[in-house]
Amino acid sequence: xxxxxxxxxxxxxxxxxxxxxxxxxxxxxxxxxxxxxxxxxxxxxxxxxxxxxxxxxxxxxxxxxxxxxxxxxxxxxxxxxxxxxxxxxxxxxxxxxxxxxxxxxxxxxxxxxxxxxxxxxxxxxxxxxxxxxxxxxxxxxxxxxxxxxxxxxxxxxxxxxxxxxxxxxxxxxxxxxxxxxxxxxxxxxxxxxxxxxxxxxxxxxxxxxxxxxxxxxxxxxxxxxxxxxxxxxxxxxxxxxxxxxxxxxxxxxxxxxxxxxxxxxxxxxxxxxxxxxxxxxxxxxxxxxxxxxxxxxxxxxxxxxxxxxxxxxxxxxxxxxxxxxxxxxxxxxxxxxxxxxxxxxxxxxxxxxxxxxxxxxxxxxxxxxxxxxxxxxxxxxxxxxxxxxxxxxxxxxxxxx
Numbered sequence: 001x002x003x004x005x006x007x008x009x010x011x012x013x014x015x016x017x018x019x020x021x022x023x024x025x026x027x028x029x030x031x032x033x034x035x036x037x038x039x040x041x042x043x044x045x046x047x048x049x050x051x052x053x054x055x056x057x058x059x060x061x062x063x064x065x066x067x068x069x070x071x072x073x074x075x076x077x078x079x080x081x082x083x084x085x086x087x088x089x090x091x092x093x094x095x096x097x098x099x100x101x102x103x104x105x106x107x108x109x110x111x112x113x114x115x116x117x118x119x120x121x122x123x124x125x126x127x128x129x130x131x132x133x134x135x136x137x138x139x140x141x142x143x144x145x146x147x148x149x150x151x152x153x154x155x156x157x158x159x160x161x162x163x164x165x166x167x168x169x170x171x172x173x174x175x176x177x178x179x180x181x182x183x184x185x186x187x188x189x190x191x192x193x194x195x196x197x198x199x200x201x202x203x204x205x206x207x208x209x210x211x212x213x214x215x216x217x218x219x220x221x222x223x224x225x226x227x228x229x230x231x232x233x234x235x236x237x238x239x240x241x242x243x244x245x246x247x248x249x250x251x252x253x254x255x256x257x258x259x260x261x262x263x264x265x266x267x268x269x270x271x272x273x274x275x276x277x278x279x280x281x282x283x284x285x286x287x288x289x290x291x292x293x294x295x296x297x298x299x300x301x302x303x304x305x306x307x308x309x310x311x312x313x314x315x316x317x318x319x320x321x322x323x324x325x326x327x328x329x330x331x332x333x334x335x336x337x338x339x340x341x342x343x344x345x346x347x348x349x350x351x352x353x354x355x356x357x358x359x360x361x362x363x364x365x366x367x368x369x370x371x372x373x374x375x376x377x378x379x380x381x382x383x384x385x386x387x388x389x390x391x392x393x394x395x396x397x398x399x400x401x
Contacts (some may be wrong), residue, residue, distance in 0.1 A: 002027075002028065002045055002078055003025065003026065003027045003032075003043055003045030003244065004025070004026045004027075004045055004046045004047075004048060005024075005025050005026075005040060005043060005045070005046070005047045005048070005328060005396065005401065006023060006024040006025075006026070006048050006050050006055055006374070006376070007023050007038075007039065007040070007047055007048065007049055007050065007051070008023070008049055008050055008051030008052070009021075009022075009023075009050035009054060009055045009370060009376070010022070010025075010053075010054050010055070011024060011034065011036075011052045011054070011055050011056075011366055012054055012055065012056040012057070012345070012348060012366070012381070013057075013348055013365060013366050013367065014056070014057040014133050014348065014349055014351060014352040014364050014365040014366060015352060015365065016143075016343075016346050016349040017345060018090075018145050018345055018359055019054050020036055021036075021083055022034050022035050022036045022055075023035040023039055023040040024055055024344070024366065024374070025040060025043070025277060026372040026374070026395070027181045027398070028372075028398055029371060029372055029397035029398045030370065030371060030372055031366060031367060031368055031370045031372050031374075033078055033229075033368065034040075034270070034366060034367065034368060037060075037315065044357045045352070046400070048376075048393075048400070050376050052378070053376050053377060053381075054376075054377045054381040055366065055374055055375070055376055055377075055393065056348055056366075056374070056375045056381070057177075057348070057351055057352065057364050057365055057370075057373060057374065057375070058099060058100065058101030058102065058125075058351070058362070058363065058364075058373030058374060058375055058394065058395075058396060059098075059099045059100040059101065059102075059106070059318060059330065059331075059351050060100070060101070060103070060265050060317075060318060060319060060350075060351040060354040060358070060360075060363060060364045061095070061100045061103045061125075061319060061320055061322065061330050061333075061354070062103075062104045062106075062245070062268045062317045062319040062350075062354040062356050062357055062358065063104060063106045063247055063268050063270050063319030063320060063321050063322075064103045064104070064319075064320060064321070064322045064323055064328075064330075065094065065106060065108050065109075065321070065322065065323030065324065066088045066091045066092060066103070066104065066105050066108060066109050066113070066124075066127075066323060067082050067084040067085065067087070067088050067091075067108035067109055067113075067151070067323070068084075068108060068323030068324060069084075069087050069091065069323065069326070069327070070186070070280060070285055070323075070324075070325065070326060071153075071195050071277070071280075071285065071287055071291075071325075072237050072285050072286050074286055075286075076153065077151060078139070079398075081155065081157075084108070085112075085113065088109065088113060088122075089122055089123075089124075090327075091124075091322075091323065091327040092117070092122055092123060092124025092125065093123060093124060094328030094332060095124060095125050095322065095327055095328065096123065096124045096125050096394060097328060097332070097394065098328045098329070098330045098331050098391075099158065099331060099375050099387070099391050099394055101124050101125050101363070101371075101373035101394070101396045102126050102128075102354075102355070102358070102360065102363050102364075102373070103126075103127060103128070104127075104128040104129070104184075104185065104319075104354075104357075104358055105127055105128070105129045106130050106133070106187055106226065106228075106247065106319075106321075107130050107131070107132060107133035107141075107187055108131075108153075108154055108160075108323070109122070109129045109131070110129065110157075110159035110181065111125060111129070111131070111159055111181060112159060112181030112262045113129070114127040114128075114129055114182070114184075117220035117358050118150070118240060121181070125396075126363075128184040128185065128358050129182070129183060129184050129185075130178075130183055130184070130185050130186065130187035130226065131159070131160055131161070131178055131182070131183040131264075132154060132160055132161050132162065132163050132174075132178060132183075132187070132391070133154060133158075133163050133172060133187050133188075133189065133228070134163055134164075134165050134171070134186070134187060134188045134189065134214070134263065135164060135165075135188070135189035135205055135206075136164070136165065136166050136188070136189075136206055136210075137164055137166050138198055139164070139189050139192070139196075139199055139205045139206075139261070140189040140191075140192055140193035140195075140196045140199055140201060140205065141153075141154065141163035141164065141196070142163070142164050142196070142198070142199075142226050142322070143196075144198065145197065145198075146197075146198075149308055153195070159181055159182075159185065160181065160303065161174060161177040161178055161181060162174075167210065168210055168213045170389065171210050171213050171214050171217070172204075172213050172214075172217050175213075175214055175217040175218055175221070175223075176217065176221075179218075179221040179223060179246075180256070183223065184223065184358075185218075185223055185224050185225065185226050185244075186214060186218045186223055186225045186226070186390060187225070187226045187227075187228065187247075188206060188211060188214055188223070188225060188226075188227050188228070188238070189205050189206070189227070189228045189229075189233075190204060190206060190211065190227040190228065190229040190234035190235065190237060190238035190243070191203060191204055191205055191228065191229045191230045191231040191234030191235070192205060192230065193228060193230065194274070194277070194291060194292055194294045194295050194298050195286050195287075195324065197290045197292070198290075201230035201231060201250065201294060201298060202230070202231045202233055202251065203231060203233075203234075203252070204233040204237055205282075206233060206237075208237055208240065208241055209259050211227075211237060211238055211241035211243070212241040212242065212244075212399075214241070215242040215243060215298075216242075219242075219354070223278060224243075224244035224245075224266075225242070225243045225350055225358075226243065226244060226245045226247055227243040227245070227246055227247060228247045228248060229235055229246050229247065229248065229249060230248055230249070230250040230251055230298070230313055231251050231391075232252070232253040232255065232256055232396045233253050235249060235251075235252055235253075235256040235259075235345060236255055236256055236259055238374075239256065239259040239260065239263050239265055239373070240259065241277055242263070243265065244265060244266065244357065245265060245268050245317070245357055246260065246264040246265065246266070246267050246268070247268045247319065248269065248270050248272065248273070248321075249267050249268075249302075249305060249306070249309070250274075250298055250299075250301070250302045250305065251268060251305070252267070252303070252305040252308075252309060252337060253305075253307075254278070254376075257312050257314060259289065259306060260314045260315075260360075261307065261312060261313060261314060262285040264315075264355055265315070265398060266314075266315045266316070266317050266319070266353070266354075266357045267306070267309050267314050267316050267342075268316075268317045268318075268319035268354075268357075269302070269309075269316065269319065269337070270308045270319045270320055270321040270333070271303060271306060271333060271336035271337065271340070272300060272320045272321065272322075272325075272329065272330075272332050272333045272336055273320065273321035273324055273325070273374070274295060274298045274299035275299060275332075275336070276324070276325035276326075276329060276332070277295045277324055277325055278295050278296055278299075279325070279327070280325045281295060286294075290392055302342050303336070303339060303384055306337070306340040306344050307340040309342045310340055310341055310346075311341065312340055315353050315356075315357075316337070316353060317350055317354035317356075317357045318333060318337075318344070318350040318351055318353075318354050319354070320333045328351060329390070331384075331387040331388050334347050334348070334384040334387055335384045335385040335387070337350065338384050338385075342382055344381070344382035347384060351363075351364040352364035352365050371397060372395060372396075372397060372398035373395065373396050373397065374389075374393075374394075374395040375391060375393070375394055376392045376393040376395075377390045377391060377392065378390050378392050
């Protein structure tokens with residue numbers, strides 16, 4: 001094992017408290033000592049002087065799409081099927097360089113990518129995967145067009161079951177197929193979305209019975225369910241059925257907030273998604289006119305909804321929807337969460353909240369026994385709009401760059 005001493009900095013534990021003066025010792029892939037009672041003696045191995053800097057946990061992004069590289073459907077339709085996986089290697093590198101050491105891929109990445117990362121063949125953040133995105137016919141993941149062809153962002157293959165599913169028994173079967181394929185979580189679309197032409201974000205999708213059997217079958221396999229949900233009714237229906245997290249929540253209302261609290265569920269806002277998507281369209285990314293129209297309207301009220309949820313005490317986890325736009329911008333979500341009223345300490349603690357959502361008890365925190373996923377931040381660490389500028393070093397599993 002190789003030991004590393006990070007000496008002279010302040011440590012942001014990741015629980016929402018302010019930084020404290022402490023040295024940190026890493027041995028192998030784990031934190032073995034946090035010297036809050038005074039400086040730690042040098043030991044065999046490397047010593048890194050972080051005087052004046054803050055040491056924070058690596059970010060946990062609970063909503064990315066690593067096999068997407070923007071939403072230019074015309075370009076995607078002209079590319080070889082397997083190219084998505086080679087491009088994902090670049091997305092993994094960019095995501096890790098942005099300070100993200102763990103991600104939940106919300107659709108696209110399969111078991112092979114997860115195993116490749118674990119074996120060191122695909123350097124990047126550790127992966128939890130949904131594999132496919134489930135929606136009903138005419139829903140957010142149905143690529144049917146009025147021309148009569150399918151323009152599917154996630155074509156099925158042996159490791160990625162199809163996305164469109166209708167009815168209770170079909171849902172039960174598809175969840176079983178996803179569990180067999182190695183999914184860590186089941187993702188459903190409880191409302192319409194933006195990056196689809198024939199549905200409306202205000203409309204719910206899937207019946208309560210379909211959602212309930214999804215949650216029950218997933219639970220039988222030890223899996224939770226995440227729900228893409230914009231509309232108030234879609235959010236309420238998904239939470240009533242027992243989903244573990246609401247993704248996006250653009251039109252989250254007071255009833256939805258009460259249900260999030262009552263069900264002890266998580267909100268993953270992805271505030272960056274509509275902002276960066278419109279930027280990409282303005283920069284020349286080609287999307288259907290229906291998508292552009294929805295993208296320009298979807299952000300209205302999103303920030304205010306997240307602010308109300310935070311004020312009410314809803315558990316908010318970090319998530320970006322990276323892949324809908326260019327990878328490596330994950331840090332921009334931090335400033336948007338601050339704009340929603342969260343203190344800088346709370347914003348960076350969303351990684352710990354996200355780790356709990358993912359069922360990981362050893363990431364998103366700096367404590368003895370935790371994984372040594374660490375960030376070294378210079379300058380004013382609390383100026384989250386300058387996070388990328390202040391990010392000096394990313395350490396994952398104790399490995400220094």
